[in-house]
Amino acid sequence: MLVIRRELVDAMVAHARRDHPDEACGIIAGPEGSDRPERFVAMDNAERSPTFYRFDSAEQLRVWREMDRNDEVPVVVYHSHTATEAYPSRTDVSLASEPDAHYVLVSTRDPERDEVRSYRIVDGVVTEEPVEVVESYMFSHTGADDTPDRR
Amino acid sequence: MAVTVSIPTILRTHTGGQKSVEAAGDTLAKVIDDLEANHGGLKARLVKEGSLHRFVNIYVNDEDVRFSGGLDAAVKDGDTVTILPAVAGG
Numbered sequence: 001m002l003v004i005r006r007e008l009v010d011a012m013v014a015h016a017r018r019d020h021p022d023e024a025c026g027i028i029a030g031p032e033g034s035d036r037p038e039r040f041v042a043m044d045n046a047e048r049s050p051t052f053y054r055f056d057s058a059e060q061l062r063v064w065r066e067m068d069r070n071d072e073v074p075v076v077v078y079h080s081h082t083a084t085e086a087y088p089s090r091t092d093v094s095l096a097s098e099p100d101a102h103y104v105l106v107s108t109r110d111p112e113r114d115e116v117r118s119y120r121i122v123d124g125v126v127t128e129e130p131v132e133v134v135e136s137y138m139f140s141h142t143g144a145d146d147t148p149d150r151r
Numbered sequence: 152m153a154v155t156v157s158i159p160t161i162l163r164t165h166t167g168g169q170k171s172v173e174a175a176g177d178t179l180a181k182v183i184d185d186l187e188a189n190h191g192g193l194k195a196r197l198v199k200e201g202s203l204h205r206f207v208n209i210y211v212n213d214e215d216v217r218f219s220g221g222l223d224a225a226v227k228d229g230d231t232v233t234i235l236p237a238v239a240g241g
């Protein structure tokens with residue numbers, strides 16, 4: 001499951017809408033081991049294409065070094081599909097290189113309705129996961145059980 | 152000629168989990184051959200049919216080697232070689 005703050009979801013959707021009809025892409029960094037997306041980083045799509053995306057290599061090196069310095073990892077890797085559903089394409093699956101990341105797909109095919117879905121992509125296998133949008137991580141819970149344990 | 156090579160998460164299975172390893176060589180091609188000698192399987196992930204894999208970025212210090220000679224890029228003692236899989240898709 002991906003637990004993510006609303007403002008971060010809004011930021012991904014806004015970026016995808018802004019770059020439409022080209023695909024938009026970026027990451028949300030978070031502390032290593034936390035699985036908590038915190039720091040939104042919109043990346044340039046070096047391909048500037050409606051059907052393909054690739055992080056600019058110089059920008060990627062800069063952002064990855066910055067994460068290393070901060071003990072962060074790319075908790076979320078996102079990109080948009082501008083004419084198809086928010087589901088990983090064959091290319092997305094074959095090129096997925098961050099086994100620990102949540103791959104978030106935003107579809108902008110419908111101008112009225114936002115589609116945001118999340119996946120794990122490991123060794124060519126796509127697994128969709130629920131997305132829980134929260135106002136704050138402090139009050140979110142990741143389990144199904146929100147009543148206090150009985151002693 | 153020792154250089155430090157930074158290994159991305161997805162390739163750390165070849166380095167016993169290590170984030171960075173040492174290697175030797177005065178060109179990127181030689182550094183990769185030296186990596187392969189100590190961490191078998193890495194070369195096939197970086198090089199395809201005699202040239203750099205299209206979806207792997209390799210940097211010598213801050214320079215993407217695509218713009219500085221590819222596998223022939225010069226590497227000096229003390230340089231840092233960074234391997235980053237391209238983040239790309241359709």
